[in-house]
Amino acid sequence: MTRVEGKVALVTGGASGIGLSSARLLAREGAKVVIGDYNLDGAKEAAKEIEKSGGTASAIFLDASIEESIKEAIEYTVKMYGKIDVLFNNVGLTNLQKDLDVVNIDLDEWDRLIDVNAKSVLLGSRYAIPYMKEAGGGSIINTTSMAGFASDAIRTAYGASKAAVVSLTSYIATQYGKDGIRCNAVAPGLILTPAAKNNLPKEVQEIFLKFNALPYNGEPDDIGYTVLFLASDESKYITGQTIKVEGGHYIANPSIEDFNEFMKKA
Ligand SMILES: NC(=O)c1ccc[n+]([C@@H]2O[C@H](COP(=O)([O-])OP(=O)(O)OC[C@H]3O[C@@H](n4cnc5c(N)ncnc54)[C@H](O)[C@@H]3O)[C@@H](O)[C@H]2O)c1
Structure with a gap:
């Protein structure tokens, strides 16, 4: 239970789903965790639960669309626990009513989603990096999505913003590697939060299942354990990478079934 002993981590969007799983696992393995979320009640609830089971955690309001709010959460983390070793930039969302195809997408929604999903990663990193540099290093982990690699009929802004996160991940890794700062991303497929x-x-869940290589859909802990690994020194030689955690959903040639049919007839 000591994989991240002594480390301090800020998890954004930590009140629910992937962020909550990661916060719990980081705390269970010895990290002091700050949960930043615009659902402050949810963040407080999560911190309380972690403390009850023997971990160390606190909550702060964080709105990932507001620069000042991100800066405050980083500063709160350092003030509370003396440093920031791990930043998990995890907030992300889409809007199935407005994030449509290229011709029909609501352009204000495009701006909002690029801000919340991609610019928040830039901003969180921008304010954490000076503290990490001073301390001799750190680990930044970003949540992207398989939508950043495989395109969809709608969710254009979501996909583009998540592709930007993949790119930002390697830019941050390149620019601050010599300071001992690693930056990696996790790209979930469908995760049953x-x-x-x-x-x-x-x-829809069954469609996902049908195309997975594995016979089940993903759970939040599948991402949480990947985040834990990337936060820990076990991954100390890994940087600039995006780890796809998607049950093998996207690995096969999409035309494989048609080829199988063809081979049967041949
Ligand atoms: N669940 C999936 O299938 C899946 C797949 C691919 C990528 N992802 C990505 O994983 C990340 C987490 O998603 P999840 O599935 O755990 O979602 P979730 O809805 O369970 O949790 C998201 C959390 O972020 C918070 N949040 C949302 N907007 C915020 C903002 N502007 N500022 C602060 N907090 C905010 C919410 O209150 C919530 O606690 C997102 O980046 C999402 O794009 C999820």
């Missing part, structure tokens, strides 16, 4: 479970009809 409470929100995904509630919002995605069973049929």
Whole structure:
């Protein structure tokens, strides 16, 4: 239970889903964790639960669309626990009503999603890096998405913003590697967070399942354990990478079924 003993981590969007799983696992393995979320009640609840099970955690309001709010959360983390070793830039969202195809997408929504999903990663890193530099290093972890690699009929801004996160990840790694700062990303496929479970009809979950190489869909801890690894010194020679955690959903040639049919006839 000591994989990140003594480290201090800020998890954005830590009140739910992937962020919550990561915050719990980081705390269980010895990190002091700050949970930043615009759902402050949820963040407080998560911190309370972690403390109850013997970990160290606190909560702060963080709105990832506001620069000052991100800066405050970083400063709060350093003030509270003396440093910041791990920054998990995890907030991200889409809007199925407005984030449409290129012709129909709402342009204000494009700006908002690029801000919340990509610019927040730049800003979090911008304010954490000076503290990490001073301390001799750190680990920045970003949540991107398989939507940054594989395109969709809608969610144009979501995909573009998540592709930007992949790129930012390697830029940060390149620019601050010599300061001992690593930067990596995790790209989830479908992860059955409470929100995904509630919002995605069973049929859609089954479509995902059908195309996974593995016989199950992902759970928040599948990402949480990857984040834990990237936060720990176990991954000390890994930087600039995006780890795809997606059940093998995207690995096969999409035309494989048609080829199989062809081979049967040949
Ligand atoms: N669940 C999936 O299938 C999936 C797949 C690919 C990528 N992702 C990415 O994983 C990340 C986490 O998603 P999740 O599935 O755990 O979602 P979630 O809805 O369970 O949790 C997101 C958390 O972020 C908070 N949040 C949202 N906007 C915020 C803002 N502007 N400022 C501060 N907090 C904010 C919410 O209050 C919530 O606690 C996102 O970046 C998402 O794009 C999720």
